[in-house]
Amino acid sequence: MGTKTKAVLFDFMGTCLDWHSSIVEALPSALSESDRSKFALEWRQAYFDYNTARIREGRPVEDFDLSQRRVLDAFVDQQPDIKHLFSADAKEQSVAAWHRQKARNDVQEAVEKLKHDRKWEVFVHANGSTRLQLDLVKSAGLRFDMLFSSELLGHYKPAPEAYEKAMKLLKYGPEECVMVAAHASDLRDAKAVGMKTVWTDDIREDQDTVKKENDAYLSDMTNLDAVIAGL
Incomplete structure (x- = not known):
């Protein structure tokens, strides 16, 4: 040693x-598995980008769940073809999956x-x-x-x-x-x-x-x- x-x-x-399997499993089942996989990867990257911007701007640390909800809201808004699948309950379920x-x-x-x-x-x-x-x-x-x-x-x-x-x-x-x-x-x-x-x-x-x-x-x-x- x-x-x-x-x-x-x-x-x-x-x-x-x-983390990937956990998030894919929690996303709306109406999406194909490949689409859920892609969504999970891109959502995670969007969270990284969000945090990078906060660091660059000198902002204080933010609660993880709050950050994920904000990132998810913005991410879903950019995809009108699947936005209807993400009800308030579906969003909460998706964010909660990061804890399991x-x-x-x-x-x-x-x-x-x-x-x-x-x-x-x-x-x-x-x-x-x-x-x-x-x-x-x-x-x-x-x-x-x-x-x-x-x-x-x-x-x-x-x-x-x-x-x-x-x-x-x-x-x-x-x-x-x-x-x-x-x-x-x-x-x-x-x-x-x-x-x-x-x-x-x-x-x-x-x-x-x-x-x-x-x-x-x-x-x-x-x-x-x-x-x-x-x-």
């Missing part, structure tokens, strides 16, 4: 959870190895609300030592302040922390504040770039503990 590693922080939904997600197949074992075999502390460090994260760890059957939401920290990732506030609360230096995420932007800023970084599993990113930028590059979490121990 690297002598200084004490904490492993995870991005959550995009990295640890099968299953873990990816290899995540639970990976987290348990980090906690029990390696004796490291493990944390969620993700945008969203604390209530959202509490609901998700229950539905996914995952156990972390602490949940750091953007709501709790007062900053969205990838702002450097989000990482610095978490480390301040943990009383750890950046050389003692490892960030695991599927988003290149999350990892770039974690590395910028001095954390070690492990990239895992997001085909949208340029693979050659993320291999060069991070301390480790994984296609899954099967050997995550051994990889971190070797950093």
Whole structure:
């Protein structure tokens, strides 16, 4: 084990959870499965874009559900051919689905190895609300030592302040922390504040770039503990 590693922080939904299946299942059944899949992907990207704009404009952290409702309203309004399928109840059901997600197949074992075999502390460090994260760890059957939401920290990732506030609360230096995420932007800023970084599993990113930028590059979490121990 690297002598200084004490904490492993995870991005959550995009990295640890099968968010896509959960949202597809909750969308109006009148849409085909392929249309629901496309809608889910584009809705998620619209949420990312919404948050990016808030960060750029210096706006405060907003409740996750409120953000998702606003994004969904605007997104549906842009699609008049399916707008009628999204009643108020359908919208509420769709937003609520973000609170119920299953873990990816290899995540639970990976987290348990980090906690029990390696004796490291493990944390969620993700945008969203604390209530959202509490609901998700229950539905996914995952156990972390602490949940750091953007709501709790007062900053969205990838702002450097989000990482610095978490480390301040943990009383750890950046050389003692490892960030695991599927988003290149999350990892770039974690590395910028001095954390070690492990990239895992997001085909949208340029693979050659993320291999060069991070301390480790994984296609899954099967050997995550051994990889971190070797950093």
